[in-house]
Amino acid sequence: MKIERIDHLNLTVADIDRSVDFYRRVLGMKAESMGEGRAALYFGQQKIHLDAAGRAAMAASGEKRMPAHICFITEAPMAEVTAHLKECDVPIRMQGPRAGAIGTIQSVYIDDPDLNSIEIACY
Numbered sequence: 001m002k003i004e005r006i007d008h009l010n011l012t013v014a015d016i017d018r019s020v021d022f023y024r025r026v027l028g029m030k031a032e033s034m035g036e037g038r039a040a041l042y043f044g045q046q047k048i049h050l051d052a053a054g055r056a057a058m059a060a061s062g063e064k065r066m067p068a069h070i071c072f073i074t075e076a077p078m079a080e081v082t083a084h085l086k087e088c089d090v091p092i093r094m095q096g097p098r099a100g101a102i103g104t105i106q107s108v109y110i111d112d113p114d115l116n117s118i119e120i121a122c123y
Contacts, residue, residue, distance in 0.1 A: 006046060010048070012051050045101055046101050076122065077122065108120050
């Protein structure tokens with residue numbers, strides 16, 4: 001498996017509106033609301049998800065998670081990715097289609113040693 005690029009990342013922020021204003025005004029990014037306590041910022045072929053502190057969207061089953069999430073794009077088929085993760089004894093937390101920066105992606109979610117959420121995806 002070879003990682004090609006970053007698709008998107010998640011940032012936990014104290015104030016969604018303040019952060020959206022900063023990224024739009026200062027860095028020229030386009031913004032989109034993703035529901036209560038979430039927003040997306042688009043630039044080039046990437047995006048940043050903003051999650052309000054205390055409402056991190058990546059929390060699963062009430063377990064404590066680190067706020068970071070990063071999505072890596074690979075050209076490898078998902079079957080190859082999942083086989084590689086199995087060989088490495090890395091459990092897949094969830095998988096399926098998701099919204100990527102430029103369209104629908106097929107993803108698998110794993111955790112790094114600090115419980116940061118790592119998504120490996122392909123278009």
